[in-house]
Structures are given as C-alpha cells and as structure tokens.
Amino acid sequence: MGADMRIFLGTGLVCGLLIASLGAHAFSGQQFAKDAKVGIAQARSIALRAHPGEIVDEELEKEVGGSGLRYSFVIRTGQVKQEVGVDAQDGAVLEDKVEGSNPD
Template sequence: MTATSLNAFAFTGQNLAGHAKVTIEQARTIALKAYPGKLTNEELEQEKGGSGLRYSFDINHGKVTHEVGVDAKTGA
C-alpha cells in the first residue's frame, strides 16, 4: 500500500480531525520527509505533550519500521 492509496481509507481518529490545523495529507508529507518509506498505518490521537493532538504514522523502510509523530496543530 502506498501513501496515495491510503487516501481512500479513513484513518483511525478521523473524528478528531476537526480539531487539527494540519491536514492528514500535510502530516503524511512531513512524516515521509523524516523517514522515507512505505506507510503501513496512520492515526490521529490525543496524547500528552505538545498540543495534545498528533498524527502517528508507521513507516516501513526495508526491515525497519519507524513510528513518526506529527503535531496536528503545529506540524512539528
């Protein structure tokens, strides 16, 4: 599954998207710049720290999977 094919599916936490200033597409781009690879999972979740709302992506690169978080309000 590629990043473009993930657009067709709802991501976990979509009900929180109205509180985000950064879109899922923008967050996906930020995450893939940090760790290029194949997106295997994405979600929007409330978490302690930062703005309290973040996108979380699992990105496979070879045999390694990285979890990359992007603040949903600041893009950090």
C-alpha cells in the same frame, strides 16, 4: 459533442476518481480531524520527509506532548518500522524512533 469536450470530460472523470480514491483512505481517529489545523495529507508529507519509506499505519490521537493532538505514522523501510509523530496543530515532528516490540 466535439472531440475536445469528450477529452476534457474524460480527463475530469479520471481526475475525480483519482481524488476520490485518495480521499477515501481511512485512518483511525478521524473524529479528531475537525480539531486539527494540519490535514492528514500534509502530516503524511511531513512524516515521510522525516523518515522516507512506506506508511503502513496511521492514526490521529490525543496524546501527551506538543499540542496534545498528533498524527502517528508507522513507516516501513525494508524490515525496519519507524514511528513518526506529527503535531496536528503546527506540523512539528514530535517523535521519530524505531517502533518497539509493543507498538501503540
């Protein structure tokens, strides 16, 4: 096996492990994912555009408003936690507010 082939295989292995580790990130409500048109990765991106920070909690849930299926993210920026809701059918931001003392 030539050096180019070893580099190619090594790079592929590293990329595969990276993708597997990203895809393995669990969120609650995965049983609803088959009904969502917007995937979790796209919903994360939308939520972080609405409120930049670090996602510390995420779930896919059936909830009143929008299509009835939404991703809910808790995003921490400094000491503040923001709840951002993203519609799982069209990607609309349904909620963007400071998380209260009694989070869902």
